[in-house]
Structure formats: C-alpha cells, structure tokens
Amino acid sequence: xxxxxxxxxxxxxxxxxxxxxxxxxxxxxxxxxxxxxxxxxxxxxxxxxxxxxxxxxxxxxxxxxxxxxxxxxxxxxxxxxxxxxxxxxxxxxxxxxxxxxxxxxxxxxxxxxxxxxxxxxxxxxxxxxxxxxxxxxxxxxxxxxxxxxxxxxxxxxxxxxxxxxxxxxxxxxxxxxxxxxxxxxxxxxxxxxxxxxxxxxxxxxxxxxxxxxxxxxxxxxxxxxxxxxxxxxxxxxxxxxxxxxxxxxxxxxxxxxxxxxxxxxxxxxxxxxxxxxxxxxxxxxxxxxxxx
Amino acid sequence: xxxxxxxxxxxxxxxxxxxxxxxxxxxxxxxxxxxxxxxxxxxxxxxxxxxxxxxxxxxxxxxxxxxxxxxxxxxxxxxxxxxxxxxxxxxxxxxxxxxxxxxxxxxxxxxxxxxxxxxxxxxxxxxxxxxxxxxxxxxxxxxxxxxxxxxxxxxxxxxxxxxxxxxxxxxxxxxxxxxxxxxxxxxxxxxxxxxxxxxxxxxxxxxxxxxxxxxxxxxxxxxxxxxxxxxxxxxxxxxxxxxxxxxxxxxxxxxxxxxxxxxxxxxxxxxxxxxxxxxxxxxxx
Numbered sequence: 001x002x003x004x005x006x007x008x009x010x011x012x013x014x015x016x017x018x019x020x021x022x023x024x025x026x027x028x029x030x031x032x033x034x035x036x037x038x039x040x041x042x043x044x045x046x047x048x049x050x051x052x053x054x055x056x057x058x059x060x061x062x063x064x065x066x067x068x069x070x071x072x073x074x075x076x077x078x079x080x081x082x083x084x085x086x087x088x089x090x091x092x093x094x095x096x097x098x099x100x101x102x103x104x105x106x107x108x109x110x111x112x113x114x115x116x117x118x119x120x121x122x123x124x125x126x127x128x129x130x131x132x133x134x135x136x137x138x139x140x141x142x143x144x145x146x147x148x149x150x151x152x153x154x155x156x157x158x159x160x161x162x163x164x165x166x167x168x169x170x171x172x173x174x175x176x177x178x179x180x181x182x183x184x185x186x187x188x189x190x191x192x193x194x195x196x197x198x199x200x201x202x203x204x205x206x207x208x209x210x211x212x213x214x215x216x217x218x219x220x221x222x223x224x225x226x227x228x229x230x231x232x233x234x235x236x237x238x239x240x241x242x243x244x245x246x247x248x249x250x251x252x253x254x255x256x257x258x259x260x261x262x263x264x265x266x267x268x269x270x271x272x273x274x275x276x277x278x279x280x281x282x283x284x285x286x287x288x289x290x291x292x
Numbered sequence: 293x294x295x296x297x298x299x300x301x302x303x304x305x306x307x308x309x310x311x312x313x314x315x316x317x318x319x320x321x322x323x324x325x326x327x328x329x330x331x332x333x334x335x336x337x338x339x340x341x342x343x344x345x346x347x348x349x350x351x352x353x354x355x356x357x358x359x360x361x362x363x364x365x366x367x368x369x370x371x372x373x374x375x376x377x378x379x380x381x382x383x384x385x386x387x388x389x390x391x392x393x394x395x396x397x398x399x400x401x402x403x404x405x406x407x408x409x410x411x412x413x414x415x416x417x418x419x420x421x422x423x424x425x426x427x428x429x430x431x432x433x434x435x436x437x438x439x440x441x442x443x444x445x446x447x448x449x450x451x452x453x454x455x456x457x458x459x460x461x462x463x464x465x466x467x468x469x470x471x472x473x474x475x476x477x478x479x480x481x482x483x484x485x486x487x488x489x490x491x492x493x494x495x496x497x498x499x500x501x502x503x504x505x506x507x508x509x510x511x512x513x514x515x516x517x518x519x520x521x522x523x524x525x526x527x528x529x530x531x532x533x534x535x536x537x538x539x540x541x542x543x544x545x546x547x548x549x550x551x552x553x554x555x556x557x558x559x560x561x562x563x564x565x566x567x568x569x570x571x572x573x574x575x576x577x
Contacts, residue, residue, distance in 0.1 A: 006471050010386055019438075021399055031413065127324070
C-alpha cells in the first residue's frame, strides 16, 4: 500500500512540473494560431517591409518596422545607461569597496529591482522628462530618451548583480598573481578580472537587453503611442509592447484583424527575446571559464 | 611623471568613478522615493483608501483597486504555491537524471525570460476566451500564477539543495520512504528558503500591470469585487490610469497610490529578507 501512495504522490508532483511545459506550448500555440490567421489577411512581405504601422486607422498599414525601431531605440538607450554604470558598480564593489560598504549597498540596489515598473513609468514622466526638457528645449513630453534612461536605471541592479557574481567566482589566485606582478587595482580589475569573468558579464548584458525589449509599462507611460520609423530620441515613438497595451485598453472586437495584430506583434516580441535568451544560455554553457 | 604614478592616479580616479556610479544608483532611489512622498503623502487619508474611483480627483479613491490587489495576491498564492513547490520538489528530488527533467529545466529557464506581456496574451486566449473566464479575478490570478511559477520552482530547488545529504541519508537509514523523508525532513529544513522565494514571487505578482491589462482587467471599477469570477482592477492599473490623465489632481492621486503599492511591496520584500537572514543564521549544519 505505501508503495502505491508514493507512486500517486510522484505522479502529482510530476504533473505540477508538466504545467510549465504546457505553459510553453500554450504560449507558442496561441501566438502561432493567431499570427497565422493574421497573415491570411496581411502579407508577410508587407509586415516586414512596410514603413507604416496604422492598423487602428482607416488607411491601414501593417509594417512592424516602426514598432521594432521604437523598441530598439529605447533598448539601446537603456543599455547605454545600464552597462557602464552597472558594470562599474560591480567592479567597484568587488575590487575596491570595503566589505561593510558592500553589505549595505547590495540590498539597497536590490530595492531598485523590486520596484514595480509602473512606478518607474511615473518617475520617467513626472521627474526625468521635465528635467530633460530644461536641458533640451523642444523635447516632446513623450519621448524615447527619458523612457530609455529610466529603463536603464531599472536594469542596473540586474547587470550589477549578475556581473558581480561572475567576478566573485574568479579565483583569488588570479587576482593575487596580478598584484604580485605589481599591477594596480584598476589594471587587475580590467585586465585580469573582467576578462576572466567575461562570459558572465556578457550573459548579464544579453539578459538586460532581453528585459528591456520586453519591458512594457515604462515605455507605455513615457515614450508615447505614435509608431514612427525614427532614431530621434526626442520625439514620441511606440514600442511593440506599448502597442499591445494600447489595443488592450481600447475596445477591439475579438476575432477582428485589429485583435490579431497584438498577437502578431507579440510573436515578433517573443521571437526576439527567445533568441536572446537562448544565446545567453549557450554562452553560459559554452564559454563559462572553469577554475579548479 | 613616470608610469607608476600615472597608474596610481588612474587607479584612484576609477575608485571615485565607482563611488560616483554607486551613489548615482542610490541617489536615483532617494530622489524617486522623495519625490513620490512629497507629491503623494498629503493626499493619503482614510477617504482615499475607502472611496471609489471618480471623475473628480479630490474625491477619487483606491478601494476597488486595493481589494482587487488583495484578491489577486490571495488567489495567485492558492494556485501558484502548490504547483511551484511540487514542481520544485519533483525536479530536485525525483527527476534528476531522466530526460524529462532536462527538458523541464531548459524550459523553465526559457519561461523565466519570456516578457510578462506575452503571458497576458496567453491568459487572454486560454483563460479569458477558451475557458470562458473573461476578465475575471480568476483569469488574472491564473495568468500571474504561470508568470511567477519559474521563480517559485527555482527558489524551492535552491532551498532543497541547501539541505545536507546527511539528513537525507539518516532518514533513509531509519527506514523512511522517499516521500516521508521529503515531507518530514527536507521540507521543514528548507522551509525558510521556500517561503522566501514564495514571498518574493508574490511581491512581483502584485506589481505586474501589463499582463492584467491585456487579459482585460478594468481601469474603472465602481464596485468591490466579491467573488473570483468578478471583474476587477488592481493598484498598478489604477496608477497607470491616473498617470494617463492630463489633470494635475490625478498625478497626485497616482503618487499617493504608488506610496501604498510600494509600502505593500517593500513590506513583503522586507519580510523575505528578514526570513532569509534569520534562516541562514539559524540553520548551520
């Protein structure tokens, strides 16, 4: 009898684990089935090459490029902010800072990561945008720049903590050998430690990019809702995620072409992040430096 | 100036740059919280918490959104905790060697990287339309449960992994079965870690906005949701709605609602951190 009970329990546990696989299948199925229907009305060629995205207007165009441009513009700005600052903090905490300082700073930075993104959106719109408008007259109230900067601030803790873990895993002997050769802390940090931890640092950046691409609320609040094929960070744009939110907050009938556009947009988003996540997984597995 | 001096200067320069960058992060956090407190603290009173949303910013309150957030937190906990902990136990204790476990592992790390808004699209079709839940609390909680499942699974595994082998072996030596060992030894020993992961996951769930907007949670709810099948709003959506309006009064309301949301988030995170530290200190094998 106890055998049977154990078997039932194991089956129960396994089926809970299977839910995660069903989730993946569900995501792919939902995106795929709606996207296929979408492409029965819109040609793939138009989707990839048309330079206008106006599914909600009378004159409909279905070119994803403006949304992709908006997404990459905000992501680029975010990484421009987060990578140098995040990596510098990681190196500083690991190579320079006294232990006690590190112990206080790390949890404080973790708070930055725990703040809901809608709150960051408020910050971008109510604090950063007015501040930037003082510096750059003529900047629009909604723009990619302040959304990107705030997104960068949000990603700093992610890059810092993953890079720090990678730096921390480099054995002490490497650092000591470098000091033994008479190097300064700076030389040790950037000529020995950072190269030795490079796979972990690259993974942190890729995950940061993937996070920025999928981020929704900051850009929906602060970057505007105007799909525009531009690299100008001072004007309103629209990202893929913002478009999905824009349609979801409005009244769009189920089964209509407009309804399907959010799944097509979601599919594009899913493909981008899926590729990035797999690259990071592959880098982690393939290039992880092993020390004994 | 010789090279050694130059290098020392550069070294020191980087030190101050490092301090500057670290302060930048902390300064942003300070400005951020300071700004929100200045904007929103004066507006918070009992009426703000017990009033319904309104077209008049001075009379508007957060009651339905706050109750919605509590509902979502409770329902998500009921759905996600048993699923996540069970899956974590399975992966760590039963499925280590087999093929299924390997697929599960890659799959979970992939799911953790899927943007939350995609979960919204999943919930909209599967829970909302096919299972007929519409934009109800249940549909929202189910969607968020799937979203936080990877977090709970990973932290459960970490916690189980931290229990030393000797405990397990001692239990087996006493003639306990595998499940008896897990239930009576491993789970109690790893309780702190498991609970910490659950709290962090739930705190993430109540801050989520995008997936709930996509499944059709409402921006304006003139009633308090009373059952899992009711339509709802949550604090982040109420905040988003207020931010989107041009009047200054609503921006103040948004700041006030943010204070409440941050309060809940930070309290949950604080509890998690406290448990993590206490558990780490108490349990020394």
